[in-house]
Amino acid sequence: MLDRLEPQSPDALLALIKLHAADERSDKIDLGVGVYRTKDGDTPVFRAIKAAERRLVEKQSSKSYLGPEGDMGFVHALMPYVFGDDAVYGERIEGMQTPGGTGAVRLAVALAQRGGVEAVHLGIPSWPNHAQILADIGMETRTFSHARDDGTADIEAVLEVIAKATAKEAILLHACCHNPTGIDYTNDEWDRIADALSRSEVFPIIDSAYQGLGRGMEEDAYGLRRVLDKVEEAMIAYSCDKNFGMYRDRVGALYVMAKESAQLDTVMSNLNALARASWSMPPDHGAAAVREILSDPELSKDWLAEVEEMRERMREVRGILADAGEVGSLDLAPLGEQNGLFSVLPLDKDQIARLRSEHGIYMAGSGRINVAGLTRGNIDKFIGALADVAS
Numbered sequence: 001m002l003d004r005l006e007p008q009s010p011d012a013l014l015a016l017i018k019l020h021a022a023d024e025r026s027d028k029i030d031l032g033v034g035v036y037r038t039k040d041g042d043t044p045v046f047r048a049i050k051a052a053e054r055r056l057v058e059k060q061s062s063k064s065y066l067g068p069e070g071d072m073g074f075v076h077a078l079m080p081y082v083f084g085d086d087a088v089y090g091e092r093i094e095g096m097q098t099p100g101g102t103g104a105v106r107l108a109v110a111l112a113q114r115g116g117v118e119a120v121h122l123g124i125p126s127w128p129n130h131a132q133i134l135a136d137i138g139m140e141t142r143t144f145s146h147a148r149d150d151g152t153a154d155i156e157a158v159l160e161v162i163a164k165a166t167a168k169e170a171i172l173l174h175a176c177c178h179n180p181t182g183i184d185y186t187n188d189e190w191d192r193i194a195d196a197l198s199r200s201e202v203f204p205i206i207d208s209a210y211q212g213l214g215r216g217m218e219e220d221a222y223g224l225r226r227v228l229d230k231v232e233e234a235m236i237a238y239s240c241d242k243n244f245g246m247y248r249d250r251v252g253a254l255y256v257m258a259k260e261s262a263q264l265d266t267v268m269s270n271l272n273a274l275a276r277a278s279w280s281m282p283p284d285h286g287a288a289a290v291r292e293i294l295s296d297p298e299l300s301k302d303w304l305a306e307v308e309e310m311r312e313r314m315r316e317v318r319g320i321l322a323d324a325g326e327v328g329s330l331d332l333a334p335l336g337e338q339n340g341l342f343s344v345l346p347l348d349k350d351q352i353a354r355l356r357s358e359h360g361i362y363m364a365g366s367g368r369i370n371v372a373g374l375t376r377g378n379i380d381k382f383i384g385a386l387a388d389v390a391s
């Protein structure tokens with residue numbers, strides 16, 4: 001049997017981690033995989049997480065199984081941040097813990113498939129794993145344009161898809177800090193999307209993987225909350241991997257909003273069955289640490305302050321890039337308006353290869369950069385290298 005397998009190329013984004021590690025140049029720059037870095041280039045464990053972990057070591061009395069739904073204290077403690085304190089639809093929402101945002105997206109698509117969805121509309125470019133998850137589950141992907149060349153979102157494209165889609169289709173939207181472009185819908189555009197969804201039968205799935213890293217915790221939730229205000233049913237795939245710095249601990253949740261609360265038992269029974277067959281139960285530690293933070297006002301305050309520091313640093317880097325303006329044939333000005341860790345530079349394969357080989361600068365093959373990889377110490381070198389390859 002094994003000789004019938006075709007070799008698979010490694011995930012291109014994850015492969016960059018190893019390529020960068022193997023480069024011996026001391027001034028190399030990693031703009032690849034999406035992890036936050038401080039002004040010194042580190043990705044430290046959050047202070048609030050360290051404190052929560054110390055408490056867990058003291059208090060946790062058992063590591064016995066919880067169940068496919070994971071830590072429901074974590075799932076519920078997160079809800080006010082995602083949905084707002086006064087969300088009127090609250091009783092129509094239930095959730096479960098998942099292994100990272102990836103687990104949540106996978107479960108959302110699998111549940112949609114059980115519910116008769118045959119195709120998912122995906123704005124492109126998107127996080128490459130979205131298409132991989134859809135393909136692996138056997139869900140048809142239909143694409144539309146997410147962004148225009150001028151660096152704004154292609155609102156007409158998404159509205160057209162929503163207007164034409166049927167009840168056998170879903171649409172996957174990024175809540176904020178669009179990966180890879182950093183180009184989010186404006187609040188007015190979200191209002192139009194929410195109105196369009198209220199008139200459409202298409203099922204909304206919203207991926208929220210970067211809340212707090214764009215404009216603010218509340219600001220970054222605007223779009224998903226507007227959509228939930230207007231539609232009867234939706235799913236939210238949520239990741240804490242970035243905004244709690246939990247990457248390898250895999251902390252996420254999937255929330256489902258049903259038409260009526262009475263439907264939630266059936267929904268959850270399906271999610272439990274899907275999770276049990278996929279990973280049985282999500283890993284506990286990271287979600288337990290997040291629960292510990294969210295159930296303590298002091299730790300929550302410190303966590304929010306850390307998220308703010310991250311957001312402000314990324315805005316500072318974006319400001320420096322935007323101020324550089326035209327660099328060779330590139331215009332960096334739009335990066336100042338974009339959000340989160342990522343932006344895409346219109347570089348071709350040769351230019352990206354030259355940045356790597358001649359300058360030790362690592363970025364995704366799509367031209368996506370992780371702006372958090374830039375610091376005051378390396379940003380001039382980066383801009384100079386861009387001027388060199390894009391002259």
Ligand code: LMR
Pocket residue numbers: 013032033034035127129179
């Ligand atoms: C990224 O896009 O770099 C992150 O979301 C990490 C990942 O899993 O791809």
